[in-house]
Amino acid sequence: MPQYLALTYTADVNWWAPEHASELAEFRQFAVDNNERIQASALLHPTATATVVRVEGARGGSVVTTDGPYAETKEALTGYYLIEADDLEQAVRIAAEIPAAWDGGAVEVRPVIVAR
Numbered sequence: 228m229p230q231y232l233a234l235t236y237t238a239d240v241n242w243w244a245p246e247h248a249s250e251l252a253e254f255r256q257f258a259v260d261n262n263e264r265i266q267a268s269a270l271l272h273p274t275a276t277a278t279v280v281r282v283e284g285a286r287g288g289s290v291v292t293t294d295g296p297y298a299e300t301k302e303a304l305t306g307y308y309l310i311e312a313d314d315l316e317q318a319v320r321i322a323a324e325i326p327a328a329w330d331g332g333a334v335e336v337r338p339v340i341v342a343r
Contacts, residue, residue, distance in 0.1 A: 228311045230266065230339040231318035235327035239303035242270050253326040254306075264321060267309040274303045302333065309339070 242251050258265060279293040308325065312318035315338065322334040 229314065229318075230341065231310050231312055231315070231322075232337050232339055233308040233310055233318070233322045233325060234304055234335040234337070235306040235308075235325060235332065236302040236335065237305045237327045237332040239273050239275075239305065241273055242305075250326060257325055258308075261308075261310070261321060261324065264310045264312060265308050266311060268307060270306045271304065302331075 240247055254270075258268060275295050277295060281291045281293075283289045283291060305327070310318060310321055312321060315336070318336050322328060322336045325334050326332075328334040
């Protein structure tokens with residue numbers, strides 16, 4: 228069955244903070260309701276915890292790291308779901324149920340190339 232990565236873009240928040248408990252509960256309910264289709268999922272820590280890695284020049288060049296987010300943005304990549312769906316249309320229907328797609332957030336759906 229084809230796989231699709233559903234990347235969630237929401238406000239860049241600490242999901243474990245008490246003020247986000249009701250939102251987090253909605254994500255958990257989505258996971259329960261779609262358990263048979265979800266192969267993997269995770270929330271990401273806020274972008275302030277990110278490290279951007281670049282290599283100057285080609286492979287083997289100097290490694291340069293930058294702490295924190297790459298760019299200031301209203302929405303940030305905050306999680307993902309790896310889902311199995313019959314086709315893109317079904318993957319989009321499932322992604323529309325992810326709370327990140329509601330109220331100004333977004334979910335980006337991409338087909339996964341399975342390397343063998």
